[in-house]
Amino acid sequence: xETDGRQFVDISYGWExxxxxxxxxxxxxRPLRQRLRDAYxxxxxxxxxxxxxxxxxxxxxxxxxxxxxxxxxxEREGNADAxxxxxSDDEADRAARLIIKILDxxxxxxxx
Numbered sequence: 001x002e003t004d005g006r007q008f009v010d011i012s013y014g015w016e017x018x019x020x021x022x023x024x025x026x027x028x029x030r031p032l033r034q035r036l037r038d039a040y041x042x043x044x045x046x047x048x049x050x051x052x053x054x055x056x057x058x059x060x061x062x063x064x065x066x067x068x069x070x071x072x073x074x075e076r077e078g079n080a081d082a083x084x085x086x087x088s089d090d091e092a093d094r095a096a097r098l099i100i101k102i103l104d105x106x107x108x109x110x111x112x
């Protein structure tokens with residue numbers, strides 16, 4: 001979206017979705033892989049490039065890939081289910097750290 005020739009970035013929406021994802025991950029007692037899946041399907045899937053700062057877009061693309069790149073193994077399973085279920089501990093840790101990093105980037109960008 002453009003306003004007066006400048007790109008309009010809706011950082012507040014991105015911040016809200018990442019905040020809710022982190023809050024849900026922190027409050028859940030489920031295993032990390034399931035918390036990552038829930039964070040993605042309940043919140044992060046709705047975040048688009050215009051909702052994050054330019055400097056976070058590469059991290060967002062990596063996170064999206066990590067959480068969705070494996071094909072479903074059954075008709076009832078989605079890409080996020082398959083991808084998070086098959087993650088290594090290191091991959092799950094990396095994904096969780098990326099979520100927090102992007103939230104931090106959004107918090108800085110959101111400040112007046």
